[in-house]
Amino acid sequence: MTETIHETFARLMTLDRDVLAIAWLSLRVSLTAVAIGLLLGIPLGAFLAVTRFRGRSALVGLLNAFMGLPPVIVGLVLYLVLSRSGPLGSLGLLFTPGAMVAAQAMLATPLVAALTRQVVADAEDHLGEQLRSLGLSAPRRAGVLVYDTRFSLVTTALAAFGRAISEIGAVLVVGGNIDGHTRTMTTAISLETQKGDLSLALALGIVLIALVVTVNAVAALLRGHAVRAYG
Amino acid sequence: MVVPRRGFLTLGLLALFGTVAPASMDRARAEPASIVVASTTSTEQSGLFKHILPAFEAKTGIAVKVVALGTGQALDAARRGDADVALVHDRPAEDAFVAQGFAKGRFDVMYNDFVLVGPKTDPAGARGTDITAALTRIAAAKAPFVSRGDRSGTHSAELRSWKEAGIDLPAVKGEWYRDVGQGMGPALNTASALDAYILADRGTWLAFKNRGDLAILVEGDKRLFNPYGVMLVNPDKHPTVKAKEGQAFIDWLVSPEGQASIAAYRIGGEQLFFPSANVSPVTKAKP
Amino acid sequence: MAGITLTDVVLVLNRTMILDRLSLAIPPAGITALVGPNGAGKSATLRVIDGLLVPARGSLTVPGTRRAFVFQKPALIRASAAANVALGLAALGLSRTERRARTGAALARVGLAHRANDPATRFSGGEQQRLALARAWAARPDLLLLDEPTANLDPGATDLVEALVAEMAAEGTKVVLVSHNLAQVARLAADVIVLARGRAVEHGPTRTTLLSPRTPEARAYLDGELPWSSLAAAS
Numbered sequence: 001m002t003e004t005i006h007e008t009f010a011r012l013m014t015l016d017r018d019v020l021a022i023a024w025l026s027l028r029v030s031l032t033a034v035a036i037g038l039l040l041g042i043p044l045g046a047f048l049a050v051t052r053f054r055g056r057s058a059l060v061g062l063l064n065a066f067m068g069l070p071p072v073i074v075g076l077v078l079y080l081v082l083s084r085s086g087p088l089g090s091l092g093l094l095f096t097p098g099a100m101v102a103a104q105a106m107l108a109t110p111l112v113a114a115l116t117r118q119v120v121a122d123a124e125d126h127l128g129e130q131l132r133s134l135g136l137s138a139p140r141r142a143g144v145l146v147y148d149t150r151f152s153l154v155t156t157a158l159a160a161f162g163r164a165i166s167e168i169g170a171v172l173v174v175g176g177n178i179d180g181h182t183r184t185m186t187t188a189i190s191l192e193t194q195k196g197d198l199s200l201a202l203a204l205g206i207v208l209i210a211l212v213v214t215v216n217a218v219a220a221l222l223r224g225h226a227v228r229a230y231g
Numbered sequence: 232m233v234v235p236r237r238g239f240l241t242l243g244l245l246a247l248f249g250t251v252a253p254a255s256m257d258r259a260r261a262e263p264a265s266i267v268v269a270s271t272t273s274t275e276q277s278g279l280f281k282h283i284l285p286a287f288e289a290k291t292g293i294a295v296k297v298v299a300l301g302t303g304q305a306l307d308a309a310r311r312g313d314a315d316v317a318l319v320h321d322r323p324a325e326d327a328f329v330a331q332g333f334a335k336g337r338f339d340v341m342y343n344d345f346v347l348v349g350p351k352t353d354p355a356g357a358r359g360t361d362i363t364a365a366l367t368r369i370a371a372a373k374a375p376f377v378s379r380g381d382r383s384g385t386h387s388a389e390l391r392s393w394k395e396a397g398i399d400l401p402a403v404k405g406e407w408y409r410d411v412g413q414g415m416g417p418a419l420n421t422a423s424a425l426d427a428y429i430l431a432d433r434g435t436w437l438a439f440k441n442r443g444d445l446a447i448l449v450e451g452d453k454r455l456f457n458p459y460g461v462m463l464v465n466p467d468k469h470p471t472v473k474a475k476e477g478q479a480f481i482d483w484l485v486s487p488e489g490q491a492s493i494a495a496y497r498i499g500g501e502q503l504f505f506p507s508a509n510v511s512p513v514t515k516a517k518p
Numbered sequence: 519m520a521g522i523t524l525t526d527v528v529l530v531l532n533r534t535m536i537l538d539r540l541s542l543a544i545p546p547a548g549i550t551a552l553v554g555p556n557g558a559g560k561s562a563t564l565r566v567i568d569g570l571l572v573p574a575r576g577s578l579t580v581p582g583t584r585r586a587f588v589f590q591k592p593a594l595i596r597a598s599a600a601a602n603v604a605l606g607l608a609a610l611g612l613s614r615t616e617r618r619a620r621t622g623a624a625l626a627r628v629g630l631a632h633r634a635n636d637p638a639t640r641f642s643g644g645e646q647q648r649l650a651l652a653r654a655w656a657a658r659p660d661l662l663l664l665d666e667p668t669a670n671l672d673p674g675a676t677d678l679v680e681a682l683v684a685e686m687a688a689e690g691t692k693v694v695l696v697s698h699n700l701a702q703v704a705r706l707a708a709d710v711i712v713l714a715r716g717r718a719v720e721h722g723p724t725r726t727t728l729l730s731p732r733t734p735e736a737r738a739y740l741d742g743e744l745p746w747s748s749l750a751a752a753s
Contacts (some may be wrong), residue, residue, distance in 0.1 A: 084312030084471055092471075094313055095267055095298055130593030133568055133585070134657075135609035144605065148595040176267075176298035179281065194416030195276050196423075196441030230596045230637045 007199030012206060023207055026184040029100045029171070030164040036101070037108025037160050042153065044109075045116025046142035049124055060117060066110035071103075072169030078103050079173050095176040100184070103170035108160040115156040120145045151226045158219050162212060185211075265294035266476045269306070269314035271384060272414040274459070275299035277434030277503055283492040287483050293476045301414065303382030309333060309462070312469030315477040318484075320432075320459045321384035334462035340484050341493050341504040342458040345388055346436060347449035348419075349374075349428035357428060362452040363396040370398050373407040375427035379418045380410035388457060389430045395454065419445075432457060437498040458507065461485075484508070520581045521546040522567060522661075522694070527576030529562055529716075536562045537573065538716035546581070549683070549693040551707035551724070553700065555739050558713040560696045564663045567694065582660025582692070584610075586653075590666040592646040599625060599641070599649055600634040606653035624656035628682060644675025651682050662686060664695045668702065680706060700743050704728060712736040 011019075048060055080086050082094040082102075093099040123145045131141045146153065168186035175182035177191060185208040192201035274280070275297055284295050300308060302321045309317040310333050318340065319325060325337050347365055349357060355372035357365035369376055379386040393400050400408070409427065411418050415435040422429040423443035431439075436447070449455075461481050466474040483489045490506035497503070522544040529537035537559045544550045552560045565571040567580055568587050586606070594602050603621045612620070625631040628648040633641070638649055647667060654662055664683065668676040684706060687693045697703050703710060703724065710727045712720040712735070720727060720736040731737045 084469060086311075089312070089471070095296060126591075127593045127595065129565075129570055130587065130589060131605075132570060133587040134606055136605075137609075140608065144595060147597070151596075176296070178296045178298055179275075181294075181296050191276070191416075194272075194414055194420070195435075196416060196420060196439045198441060230639050 004199045004202065008202040008206070011200055011203035019204065019207065021180075022183055022185055022188050022204070023211065025097065025182075026165055026186070026208070027211065029097055029184060030104060030161060032101045033104030033108050033164045034112075034157060034161045036105040037112045037164075038157055040105075041109045041112025041160075042116050042146055043142070045113040045118075046120045046146050047138070048113070048117045049120035050128070050138050050141045050145065060114075063110055063114045063117065067114045069107060069110065070169065071107055071167040071171075072173065074103055074106050075170035075173030078106065078170070082174060094174060095178060095182060097175070097182060099174040100171045100182060103174045104164040104167065107167060107170060108164050111163055112156055112160050115159060116146070116153060119149045119152045119156065123149050151223055151230075154219050154223055158216055161215060165208070165212060263294055264292060264473075264476055265296055266315040266473050266480060267296050267298060267313065268316045268318055268480070269298050269300060269308045270318040271302050271305055271320065272299045272416070273383070273385060273432045273435045274318065274320070276414075276416055277432070277438050278498070279434065279493070279496055279504060282496040283489070286492055287480065287489070291476075291479055291483070293479060295480060301379075301381045301383040302387070306333075309464050312464065312471060314464060315473045316461060316463055316480055318459060318461045319384055320457050321387050322458060322460065324384075324387070325460045325462065328462060332465060333468055334465050337460040337462045338481060338485055339507045339509055340459045340461050341490075342456055342507050343433050343504045344450065345385065345430050345455040345457055346433050346447045347428060347455075348422065348431050348436060348445050349448045350426040350444050351446045352444070353448055355428070358448045360449065360451050362392055362449055362454055365449045366392055366396045366398060369428055370396075370403050373405060375407050375409065375425050377409045377411060377418050377422040377425065377427045377429040379415065380412045381414065383414070384457065385415060385430065385432055388455075392430065392454065434498075434503040437501060437503060459504075520579070522581070522692075523579045524563070524566070525577045527566060527573045527578060529559075529566060529571060529573045531562075531571075536716055537566065539576065540713075540717055542711055542718040542721060544692075544694060544711070545709065546692060547690075548708040549687045549695055549706050551703040551710045552694065552696045552713060553698070553703060553710060553739070553743075554713035557715075559716045560713050561665050563713065564665055564694065564696055567661075568663055580661070584657055584659045585661045585663065586655075586657055586659035587663045588647070588650045588654055588665070588667050590669050592643075592650040594638040594641075594646055594649060596637065596639050598635045599630055599638045602638045602649055603653045603656055606657045610657060620656045624652040627655060628652040629678075642675075644671050644678065647671060647675065647679055648682070651679065651686075655682075655686060659691055662691050662693045664693065664697075666696055666698060668697075668699065676702070698743070700728060700740070712739060714739065 048056065078099065079094065081088050082091065082099055083089055084094070093102065120142070127145065127148065131144060136144065166186065168190055171184055172187050172190070175184070175187065177183050177187040185204055189201045189204045189208070192204065280297050288294055298308065298314065302319045302324060305317055305319050306324055306328055308314045317328070328334055329337055347357060347362060355369045355374035357368050359365060378389055409421065409425070411421050415431060416439065418429060419431060419435065419439050420441055423441050423445055426444055461484055463474065463477045463481055464472045466472045485508035490508055493504050494502060494506050524540055524542050527537050527540045540559065540563065552563060554560055562571060564587070566573055566578065568585055595605070600621050603624050604617055607617045607620060622631065625634050628651060630645065630648060630652065638646065641649060668679050671679065680702065683693060683695070695707060707724050709722065710724050711718050712727065712731070714735040719733045720731055727736070728740060731740050
């Protein structure tokens with residue numbers, strides 16, 4: 001075990017180009033997926049929080065359930081859709097980073113929507129009556145409440161990023177773990193573990209954790225500043 | 232000033248962006264020609280592709296994207312048209328693939344061999360040059376044995392070996408026979424942890440770093456030879472297949488240059504794969 | 519302009535009858551107070567008038583096009599004071615310059631112009647309520663509804679708020695005020711409506727209603743609530 005640890009740190013010190021390229025791909029894919037998740041999930045969650053219609057609670061329940069969708073299932077379904085023999089095969093997205101972004105976006109969006117709905121609904125309890133009294137339309141109210149809760153939504157974005165960058169099931173199935181093209185941190189760690197190269201797997205794992213910690217730290221700083229300003 | 236407006240009309244625009252963005256991530260990189268080759272995990276994990284592909288890519292400018300799966304899944308991906316070329320090592324499966332019309336022919340590329348790996352102490356007395364005898368002794372001793380169980384070329388070879396030894400697996404299977412349903416690497420990890428016997432391809436074994444107390448116990452038996460075949464997915468079945476580039480890859484693999492590149496690949500000074508290409512498609516077994 | 523009329527309004531919430539065939543007629547000018555014990559339906563009545571709650575039965579006429587509502591707890595968002603005031607103008611379709619002008623004027627009106635860019639959530643309770651009033655005033659409402667606006671404020675802040683409300687009424691805004699503070703009611707309101715168990719039981723000029731209620735329910739409520747000395751001091 002100590003040998004492995006020594007080797008791991010040796011690997012980290014050399015920081016070879018392959019590792020950097022893999023880390024960069026992971027970041028690009030997950031950040032893009034989270035961006036899409038926010039663009040789609042925040043309006044959806046806010047809409048569900050400010051409106052009332054029949055079947056709304058069923059829809060909310062469904063959304064909350066989708067938060068825990070197993071990534072490998074998403075990967076499988078998307079694979080069948082994007083396969084050359086599938087309905088969207090002509091897009092040529094299978095085994096490309098684009099498919100990986102789509103898969104992770106499918107994981108991120110329900111998570112963002114469900115958490116946004118919760119956060120906005122809590123704000124709506126306090127502000128809803130006043131906003132309706134001011135004559136604001138439903139979309140307007142949703143927008144105001146999203147703005148009001150923007151700092152809590154940072155936490156939501158972080159949760160989505162964490163889910164995206166640490167998952168392997170979806171990205172492995174639709175990306176194919178192709179050396180130099182669709183190999184991410186998680187698929188690389190899995191591969192190196194399989195090959196028995198545990199020190200490289202550990203080294204990659206440490207890089208992954210460092211990435212996640214850094215992103216979280218930056219967001220925490222932002223939140224701290226905001227709380228000091230707005231209370 | 233004030234707070235941002237949010238109309239539900241913008242939702243539509245954003246959704247559009249959401250579907251375009253993933254595709255556009257790739258547009259820039261899609262310009263250079265590329266093919267998808269479906270191959271097996273053991274081949275990829277041996278490191279062969281990393282060694283031979285740069286020469287082909289430099290020569291032709293065609294990027295080769297290798298998707299590594301089990302043999303069964305690799306051929307399925309090719310059947311779906313998700314790969315342009317299949318490079319696997321399961322002769323019966325390859326012949327079936329051609330018979331079903333998914334390829335017009337198969338070409339010999341190279342062979343390597345399987346080895347029986349097991350604990351150095353060899354409790355079942357399997358050591359030697361006869362795989363049939365070794366398996367018989369392992370079954371008799373009910374010594375721990377790990378099988379890949381994943382429809383891979385290696386798994387098919389393992390099952391054939393049990394059959395040739397005259398052993399009816401379903402009848403004698405017990406606690407000692409562990410079916411892990413995984414690739415070569417994870418199966419080796421399991422065997423290493425359990426001090427079990429396992430049939431592995433030499434390439435993965437040489438590249439494998441977590442050996443524990445395992446060593447090669449049986450090798451050289453002709454029945455352990457593992458031939459590789461390459462096939463171009465039939466463009467008549469899937470018009471989107473990149474037939475020209477795929478054929479260029481196959482041509483290079485069987486050319487003297489490609490064959491030399493395969494032979495040159497070593498791990499720890501040992502050659503893993505032995506070139507075996509003929510010029511025309513072969514339908515009988517090889518050396 | 520005609521006044522506000524409710525006729526036989528029935529409101530049920532969570533299977534409880536809140537307004538039980540409530541009928542009242544609020545005069546079109548000045549400040550009208552709604553008083554009554556807890557659960558009488560005062561806040562519900564305000565919300566029905568504003569359209570926030572929809573009655574199951576009955577009819578209601580609310581003249582005028584623009585209404586503003588100030589709640590007991592100021593509903594401010596995590597933004598600057600100016601942004602919060604401007605929120606009251608968002609639905610009015612005004613130009614950006616007009617919005618900016620009105621926001622500035624409203625903040626100056628309540629004495630908070632110097633804090634226009636400060637985060638509203640960091641203001642004191644009294645300042646927040648002044649901000650809420652500024653937001654209401656900026657929209658030039660025909661009708662101002664107030665639900666216990668000074669219940670959480672200290673006397674100094676209460677004075678400021680009361681002065682603003684009185685000025686707005688003098689400028690022509692109709693004000694309907696719900697308050698438990700009968701001294702405040704005596705100071706501000708021209709007429710008082712007493713509600714009990716979802717109905718209006720008495721309606722009359724402030725002095726006479728508070729000092730000599732005619733109905734038993736009104737008397738019961740006011741007897742419990744009214745310190746005679748403060749009423750005498752306010753008159």
